[in-house]
Amino acid sequence: MKILIVDDELDICERIVRLLKLEEIDAMVAHNGLSAQRLLEEEVFAAVVTDLSMPGMDGLQLVKWIQEKGPDVPVIMMSAYGKIPEVIEAMKMGVQDYIVKPFNPDELLIRLRRILKNCTFQEQILIGQQQWSDPQNLIGESAEMLKIKALIEKVAPTSSTVLVTGERGTGKEVVARKIHELSSRADKPFIAINIGGVPENLLESELFGYEKGAFTGALSRKIGLFEIASSGTLFLDEIGDMPMYLQAKLLRVLQERKIQRLGGTLSLPIDVRIISATDKSLEEQIQWGLFREDLYYRLNVIRIALPPLKERPEDIPLLVGYFIAKYTKTIRKSIQNITPDALNILQNYHFPGNMRELENIIERAVILADSEMISVKDLAVSPTAPKAFVKKGTLDDIQKNAILDALLRWDGNRTKAAEELGITRQTIIKKIKDYGLGGD
Numbered sequence: 001m002k003i004l005i006v007d008d009e010l011d012i013c014e015r016i017v018r019l020l021k022l023e024e025i026d027a028m029v030a031h032n033g034l035s036a037q038r039l040l041e042e043e044v045f046a047a048v049v050t051d052l053s054m055p056g057m058d059g060l061q062l063v064k065w066i067q068e069k070g071p072d073v074p075v076i077m078m079s080a081y082g083k084i085p086e087v088i089e090a091m092k093m094g095v096q097d098y099i100v101k102p103f104n105p106d107e108l109l110i111r112l113r114r115i116l117k118n119c120t121f122q123e124q125i126l127i128g129q130q131q132w133s134d135p136q137n138l139i140g141e142s143a144e145m146l147k148i149k150a151l152i153e154k155v156a157p158t159s160s161t162v163l164v165t166g167e168r169g170t171g172k173e174v175v176a177r178k179i180h181e182l183s184s185r186a187d188k189p190f191i192a193i194n195i196g197g198v199p200e201n202l203l204e205s206e207l208f209g210y211e212k213g214a215f216t217g218a219l220s221r222k223i224g225l226f227e228i229a230s231s232g233t234l235f236l237d238e239i240g241d242m243p244m245y246l247q248a249k250l251l252r253v254l255q256e257r258k259i260q261r262l263g264g265t266l267s268l269p270i271d272v273r274i275i276s277a278t279d280k281s282l283e284e285q286i287q288w289g290l291f292r293e294d295l296y297y298r299l300n301v302i303r304i305a306l307p308p309l310k311e312r313p314e315d316i317p318l319l320v321g322y323f324i325a326k327y328t329k330t331i332r333k334s335i336q337n338i339t340p341d342a343l344n345i346l347q348n349y350h351f352p353g354n355m356r357e358l359e360n361i362i363e364r365a366v367i368l369a370d371s372e373m374i375s376v377k378d379l380a381v382s383p384t385a386p387k388a389f390v391k392k393g394t395l396d397d398i399q400k401n402a403i404l405d406a407l408l409r410w411d412g413n414r415t416k417a418a419e420e421l422g423i424t425r426q427t428i429i430k431k432i433k434d435y436g437l438g439g440d
Contacts, residue, residue, distance in 0.1 A: 002026040002043065003112070006036040006050035006062065007078065012101075016049065019105045025112075033057025033065075040070050046116055049108070052079040052086055060086060063093050074115045076108075084404070084412050084432075096340075100404065125337060128321025138171070138178050139322050140315040144307045148175070155302050156182035161254070163239075163299045164277040166306030169354030172277035173237060175304055179275060180233040188232030191225050196241035204246055205262055214263025226259045226270050233273045239299065240280035240291060251295045274299070309351040309358065316347050319355060323362035324374070335366050338374040349381050400435045403428060 005016050005027055013029045020027045028043065030036035034057050036050065048066070052059040059077055066075065077090045080101040087098050096115045099108055128139060138149060155162060156179045164172040173192060180190045198206055205214075209224030225234060236242075242250065253259055254274065258267040276299050285291035309316070320338055328335045338346075342365075351357050365378040406417035418428040 001046045001116070002028065004028055004030060004036060004039060004043075004045045004048045004050075006030045006033065006048065006054070006059070008032060008051065008054045012051075015105070016108065019109065023109060033059070033062040036062055037065060037070070040066070040073070044071070045073055047112060048073055048075045049112070050075060050077060052077055052090070060090055060093070063090055063095055067094050076111055076115065078103075084407050087404075088407075088412055098404075100400065124317035125321035125324070125343075128318035128323075129325040137322070138174055139318050140312060141318065142312040142315045144312055145315060148304060148306065151302075151304060152178055153182060155179060155304075157184065159273050160301045161273070161299050162275045162302045162304060163282075164275065164304045164306065165282075166277075166279065167308050167354055168279050169356030170306040170308060171355050172279075172306060173235065175306065176233070176235045176275040176277065180235075180273075183233070183273070185232050185273060189229050190233045190235065191229040192235040192237060193225055194237045196238040200243055203243070204249070207246070208249070208259050208261055210262035211264045214261070218263065221261075224259070224261065226253065226272055227268065229272045231271050233275060236274065236276040238278060239276040240278040240282055240285055244290070244292070247292045247295050251292060251298060254295075254298045309354045310349075313347045316358070317343060319358055320346065320362060323359050324366065326359075327363045327366040331363075331366055333366055333369070334372055335369055335374060336372040338365075339376065342374055342376045342379055345376060345379060345381055399431065403431055403435070407432075 003020060003025060005013050006029075007013050007016075008031050010031070013031070017027045017029060028039060028045075030039050032054055033050075036048070037057070039045075040048070048062075050059045050062055057065075059079075063075055063077070066073065074096040075094070077087065077095045077098040078101055079087055079098065090098065097111045099111060124141075138145070138152070140146075140149075152175065162176075162179060164175050166172055176192070177190060180186060193206065195203065205222060205224065207224050207226060209222045209227060210218050212218055212221050253270070256267075257271070258269050260267050282291050282296050282300075286293045286296060309319075320343065324335055324338065327333075346358070346361070353360070361380050362374070364380050365374045368378045369375070402421065403417065406420045407414070410416035410420070414428050414432070415425050418425045421428065423431075
């Protein structure tokens, strides 16, 4: 990683270079915009930190060149004078952040890390969009998900039963389908049933089928899911909701590899792989007498535990990209990306509904977005949800940054900025003068 520092003040450049060196970040220095142009054409940089006011080509001109002809690189603008109109113009031109001189060195590091992290996130969003070509893809590159993917690859070629556990919306069925897809049964049926979604009096006939005349209304033979899934995979979702009497029948099927239709007398051999899933603790269910311990051990030969989304926030950019690609195709809108602020909110949100909730949020955002970028206003998530970003420094530093942020948000409109900050227009005018922020 290498940063380009552009400033005509030699001591400032030297201080920034020393600061970055302590953080094991390489830096190169250019003392004017033209020199910076040459270096940007010759070297690869992760970010540019440039002064606003320089002789010859100033910071605004350099940013304009970068946007029109230069490399795709994030820029932080420095200003010794805090000239609001120029800073606003720089932000409109694509500058990712700004910092007012003199600044706390830690503040520059915080801002650099933030924009570099955003660049990494943008790359992940693009990767997620590219993965939409496989609708059953298991999205995630966090340490937890890499372990799960490795376990799936080991388990898939076998016929062992698998128990997938995790909160609702964590992707248990996706895991089951991935196991099936990577197995020798991939060209055979994958049949899924939500145990809790079928009335108890119909569940047995759904699973095992029945013969004509087995009960009132059985006017013809019905083939059950065990037979339909022959040579393939049967996914039993919400297995913890299965009634005790059916648990006994399922245990016998796993032991004998045979079934019997309701009202039938013949035992039919079956070749079906069983994958089950639950968001409940089957261990607790056993203690309460709601789940058979012997069946639990039959189902739990291989256990795959999916973490909630809040425990793997590093996977959110990939998932966001995946869902953006999915819904831009189905809804037929041209949504290219998501703003850093909106992504930050999602990464700090607790997601009680896990990936299912994230998918719903992105679908809604794609529908509501008025531009090619999903923004904070398009999210069905409160902006107060994320952890607040706290700027370090003195009280004056915090107040100055807060005023400058508000002025930037309102394009320099002092009345609107004052209303946002909860102060009078006269107060903000005085503070602008006190802090030397200048501008009209």
